[in-house]
Amino acid sequence: xxxxxxxxRNAAPVAVxxxxxxxxxxxxxxxxxxxxxxxxxxxxxxxFIGIFGPAVVLTCAKVRIASAPVDCIAGTPADMRxxxxxRVRICARTPFExxxxxxxxxxRRAPENGVPLVPERRGVHDSVPLxxxxxxxxxxxxxxxxxxxxxxxxxxxxxRPGRPQSFPLRADEETGAIVNWVQADAGQPRGxxxxxxxxxxRRVHWSATAHAGELMxxxxxxxxxxxxxxxxxxxxxxxxxDRVAERALGTITRFLERGSTVLLATVEASGPITAIVADRxxxxxxxxxxxxxADTGHP
Amino acid sequence: xxxxxxxxxANRPGPPEHSIRLRAACxxxxxxxxxxxxxxxxxxxxxxxxxxxxxxxxMVFSYFTRQHPPGWVKIVVAAGAIGVSVWFxxxxxxxxxxxxxxxxxxxxxxxxxxxxxxxxxxxxRDLMFSLAASAGLMAVAGAQAIDLVFGFYVVAWAGxxxxxxxxxxxxxxxxxxxxxIRLGMVLAAVIVAAAAVFLVLPAPQVAAKLNLLDRAxxxxxxGIPGALAGDAGSPAQLSRPGTPSGPTRVGGxxxxxxxxxxxxxxxxxxxxxxxxxxQRPSYWVGETFDTWNGxxxxxxxxxxxxLRQQSPFLLPVPVGSTASGQSDLQTFYVVNSTANLxxxxxxxxxxxxxxxxxxxxxxxxxxSPIGLxxxxxxxxxxxxxxxxxxQLRAAQDGTLLPxxxxxxxxxxxxxxxxxxxxxxxxTAGASNNYDKVVSLIAWMGAHTHYSTDxxxxxxGADTVDEFLFGDRVGFCEQISTSLAVxxxxxxxxxxxxxxxxPGAYDPITDLYQVRADDAHAWVQxxxxxxxxxxxxxxxxxxxxxxxxxxxxxxxxxHALGRIPLAPVAxxxxxxxxxxxxxxxxxxxxxTWAERIARSAERAGRRSGRPRRPYETFSEYATxxxxxxxxxxxAWRDLAEPVEAxxxxxxxxxxxxxxxxxxxxxxxxxxxxxxxxxxxxxxx
Numbered sequence: 001x002x003x004x005x006x007x008x009r010n011a012a013p014v015a016v017x018x019x020x021x022x023x024x025x026x027x028x029x030x031x032x033x034x035x036x037x038x039x040x041x042x043x044x045x046x047x048f049i050g051i052f053g054p055a056v057v058l059t060c061a062k063v064r065i066a067s068a069p070v071d072c073i074a075g076t077p078a079d080m081r082x083x084x085x086x087r088v089r090i091c092a093r094t095p096f097e098x099x100x101x102x103x104x105x106x107x108r109r110a111p112e113n114g115v116p117l118v119p120e121r122r123g124v125h126d127s128v129p130l131x132x133x134x135x136x137x138x139x140x141x142x143x144x145x146x147x148x149x150x151x152x153x154x155x156x157x158x159x160r161p162g163r164p165q166s167f168p169l170r171a172d173e174e175t176g177a178i179v180n181w182v183q184a185d186a187g188q189p190r191g192x193x194x195x196x197x198x199x200x201x202r203r204v205h206w207s208a209t210a211h212a213g214e215l216m217x218x219x220x221x222x223x224x225x226x227x228x229x230x231x232x233x234x235x236x237x238x239x240x241x242d243r244v245a246e247r248a249l250g251t252i253t254r255f256l257e258r259g260s261t262v263l264l265a266t267v268e269a270s271g272p273i274t275a276i277v278a279d280r281x282x283x284x285x286x287x288x289x290x291x292x293x294a295d296t297g298h299p
Numbered sequence: 300x301x302x303x304x305x306x307x308x309a310n311r312p313g314p315p316e317h318s319i320r321l322r323a324a325c326x327x328x329x330x331x332x333x334x335x336x337x338x339x340x341x342x343x344x345x346x347x348x349x350x351x352x353x354x355x356x357x358m359v360f361s362y363f364t365r366q367h368p369p370g371w372v373k374i375v376v377a378a379g380a381i382g383v384s385v386w387f388x389x390x391x392x393x394x395x396x397x398x399x400x401x402x403x404x405x406x407x408x409x410x411x412x413x414x415x416x417x418x419x420x421x422x423x424r425d426l427m428f429s430l431a432a433s434a435g436l437m438a439v440a441g442a443q444a445i446d447l448v449f450g451f452y453v454v455a456w457a458g459x460x461x462x463x464x465x466x467x468x469x470x471x472x473x474x475x476x477x478x479x480i481r482l483g484m485v486l487a488a489v490i491v492a493a494a495a496v497f498l499v500l501p502a503p504q505v506a507a508k509l510n511l512l513d514r515a516x517x518x519x520x521x522g523i524p525g526a527l528a529g530d531a532g533s534p535a536q537l538s539r540p541g542t543p544s545g546p547t548r549v550g551g552x553x554x555x556x557x558x559x560x561x562x563x564x565x566x567x568x569x570x571x572x573x574x575x576x577x578q579r580p581s582y583w584v585g586e587t588f589d590t591w592n593g594x595x596x597x598x599x600x601x602x603x604x605x606l607r608q609q610s611p612f613l614l615p616v617p618v619g620s621t622a623s624g625q626s627d628l629q630t631f632y633v634v635n636s637t638a639n640l641x642x643x644x645x646x647x648x649x650x651x652x653x654x655x656x657x658x659x660x661x662x663x664x665x666x667s668p669i670g671l672x673x674x675x676x677x678x679x680x681x682x683x684x685x686x687x688x689x690q691l692r693a694a695q696d697g698t699l700l701p702x703x704x705x706x707x708x709x710x711x712x713x714x715x716x717x718x719x720x721x722x723x724x725x726t727a728g729a730s731n732n733y734d735k736v737v738s739l740i741a742w743m744g745a746h747t748h749y750s751t752d753x754x755x756x757x758x759g760a761d762t763v764d765e766f767l768f769g770d771r772v773g774f775c776e777q778i779s780t781s782l783a784v785x786x787x788x789x790x791x792x793x794x795x796x797x798x799x800x801p802g803a804y805d806p807i808t809d810l811y812q813v814r815a816d817d818a819h820a821w822v823q824x825x826x827x828x829x830x831x832x833x834x835x836x837x838x839x840x841x842x843x844x845x846x847x848x849x850x851x852x853x854x855x856x857h858a859l860g861r862i863p864l865a866p867v868a869x870x871x872x873x874x875x876x877x878x879x880x881x882x883x884x885x886x887x888x889x890t891w892a893e894r895i896a897r898s899a900e901r902a903g904r905r906s907g908r909p910r911r912p913y914e915t916f917s918e919y920a921t922x923x924x925x926x927x928x929x930x931x932x933a934w935r936d937l938a939e940p941v942e943a944x945x946x947x948x949x950x951x952x953x954x955x956x957x958x959x960x961x962x963x964x965x966x967x968x969x970x971x972x973x974x975x976x977x978x979x980x981x982x
Binding site: 029 | 423431434437438441442443444449453457460461464465467468469470471472473474475476477478481482485488489490491492493494496497500501502503504505576578628805806807808809810847
């Protein structure tokens with residue numbers, strides 16, 4: 001909770017209330033009826049609490065994110081369970097989108113599910129900026145308060161999976177022929193040998209296993225562990241950087257689907273990092289943390 | 300264009316409202332307002348029932364057509380509203396003869412609009428309009444309310460309104476509900492805010508002749524034209540002078556009978572006779588007397604005129620009075636039958652009265668041709684002159700009294716040598732009439748005692764001699780008469796007036812409650828240029844209406860003053876002690892393990908590191924040890940046996956439990972000693 005509550009932009013209820021009370025008081029004061037004035041006092045009390053009460057409610061409201069996913073993808077909803085001590089409307093602010101009511105409901109209502117908040121862009125977040133609003137208790141005037149709710153754990157927003165990068169053909173190292181990039185374990189098997197601990201299950205040779213009666217794995221013609229090194233250099237422009245990251249993720253996903261080992265080189269806030277990404281989630285996290293070179297001050 | 304767009308946006312239909320409870324709350328709010336108007340007689344009971352039934356039907360119709368309201372309904376509602384508005388303008392611009400109030404047409408307008416509107420309330424905003432319009436209807440009803448019974452309607456209406464608003468929030472927030480305790484806090488806040496404004500606002504004032512009512516009550520006609528009647532509580536019974544042998548009159552007053560016998564006083568009850576709305580408190584004059592015979596006052600110089608015209612009656616300026624003064628509008632609501640004197644603040648210039656004639660005397664006495672029974676209402680405008688003391692001291696020039704009037708205002712039945720000597724002695728230092736009056740009043744205040752519990756004077760005895768040179772104990776008639784005779788003995792024109800003192804001010808209704816025992820007699824003294832001015836040795840009339848807040852606080856103070864403080868304070872103290880004990884019992888940890896955990900959590904909160912919901916006690920203890928930065932594992936040492944006990948059932952010995960609890964307490968308060976480090980729990 002960082003900022004004070006403020007009324008919503010629509011000041012019509014306040015203006016109408018002031019006008020009503022002014023006219024009422026004039027009529028009561030000049031009409032000489034005590035009951036009219038007493039009724040006006042009741043109307044004033046109701047309008048006053050209805051208009052300014054939400055500010056107090058909002059100030060006293062306790063809102064927290066009880067649970068949230070660790071990973072998500074930009075543009076897709078991330079369900080967060082947000083708890084509030086009173087009923088409030090939450091409206092996510094940049095870089096998130098989404099609006100929902102959270103907080104206690106009547107006993108007859110079923111408990112509500114998580115609030116789907118949509119991160120607009122990739123990134124790493126420890127908190128979610130929100131506008132929380134309420135008009136309790138009388139729905140006469142909305143008041144809003146800006147808060148940064150801490151997340152229970154860091155949220156990695158991976159870029160959207162973009163179109164993979166098309167790479168140029170390369171010459172085969174032994175024959176010199178131009179070949180396509182191939183899947184590392186897609187070559188001709190040289191033979192089969194018994195399974196040893198540590199062997200990938202992708203290399204299980206089921207026919208040989210059936211024939212030999214024990215678990216057999218392929219021995220490949222080429223070593224499949226040769227990593228594909230992918231260096232991602234993000235430009236300064238955030239949108240352009242997102243596009244590059246999306247494309248990079250698409251490319252990494254393609255390599256991973258082919259079984260390649262991908263060595264991803266990025267620049268993070270702490271400096272350049274080059275490390276193998278094991279799966280798409282890991283790639284997403286790396287790209288979520290990636291920043292443009294100039295952002296870090298590193299060469 | 301922006302304005303046009305704003306209007307279009309404002310008129311854009313809102314989303315359909317699905318809450319049945321919100322509609323029910325709005326219906327009951329409107330019904331309470333219509334019932335309040337019916338209770339005030341602004342609409343008949345049958346019309347009110349019909350209107351409530353139509354509103355209920357309209358609400359149901361609106362609910363079922365909320366998704367797609369028929370277009371013809373909107374047209375019918377708009378046409379109806381326009382038609383009723385045109386009728387209202389016509390009714391107000393051409394009122395019925397003698398009626399200046401706009402409340403009845405306004406009631407019809409608002410009720411009609413609410414009925415029509417109930418057929419087209421598809422959205423939440425439309426229901427809000429119903430609530431607001433019902434507030435207007437309540438205001439119209441409140442303008443007619445003169446007693447606290449109207450408070451029941453106010454409470455019902457306010458309760459339904461708040462219910463409706465709470466339902467509105469439930470609907471707007473997609474199911475949000477206020478917990479009962481929060482709803483109670485909201486109600487308390489509304490009451491506090493309303494009370495604060497009530498205490499601050501000044502009293503309302505009648506500032507325009509828009510609400511001056513006249514209505515005949517159940518008094519009926521009086522057989523003898525111009526005769527006085529009703530002083531005994533029955534409008535049909537003619538008034539008669541009080542006699543020692545005659546029955547006393549509960550609720551009546553012996554002075555409202557054409558003469559005032561000062562030897563005796565009627566037994567007056569505290570029945571509310573009438574309610575008065577006025578711009579300022581005044582003596583409500585009924586009659587004045589100019590002739591004193593030693594025992595009774597009578598009016599001999601008061602020619603009665605019959606005024607025949609439509610209400611309002613334009614009253615002639617009383618003899619000797621000046622027309623200029625501050626306007627004071629008053630409305631009198633007769634609650635119980637009283638004399639057919641038209642009470643008013645001096646001097647009346649215009650009268651709204653429910654008859655075609657009245658009897659007006661030159662001495663400012665106005666007599667009604669009909670009995671003033673329960674329910675009668677009339678309004679008066681007076682020109683009240685409120686000169687300052689300096690103006691009265693300097694009052695030498697101006698309108699002089701006509702000779703006959705002056706003679707009667709100085710009349711004495713016989714010389715009062717002792718009275719004259721006493722008056723001269725008291726006023727020896729006064730150089731003008733005003734100072735003489737003030738000196739005599741001060742002397743009366745210091746040397747006489749007010750009491751109604753005295754026996755009637757013997758027949759033939761002179762009241763003034765008996766009072767001033769007897770025990771000087773008497774009631775207002777005797778005290779005021781003594782003052783009048785002393786003033787006449789000094790050559791100051793004086794007369795006796797009877798009527799009512801303003802009565803108790805009700806801060807809610809803004810009305811003065813005039814009771815039977817507020818009947819009073821006082822003295823009027825002639826001042827050139829300012830006319831008859833009232834002086835009273837036994838009562839004080841405030842200069843202005845009190846503020847409602849001040850009056851309410853005074854009432855509350857008096858009410859609290861009657862409460863026996865010691866027993867109430869003792870009971871409250873006992874309740875507080877019981878509540879504290881129960882709270883302590885509930886908050887107290889039950890087991891040694893819980894007490895250690897509670898100590899750790901309190902220590903953590905003090906260090907700015909509260910325990911998180913997902914943290915085990917061991918994890919939290921480790922965190923607390925890390926916070927100390929000294930490498931100590933004191934909390935960790937305590938956490939192990941606690942968890943072993945809670946999850947493993949391995950309880951340490953009672954002595955070890957006590958030691959660990961003490962150690963946790965020391966850790967919490969920061970008095971961790973080195974020897975505690977060596978203290979290890981024994982499992």
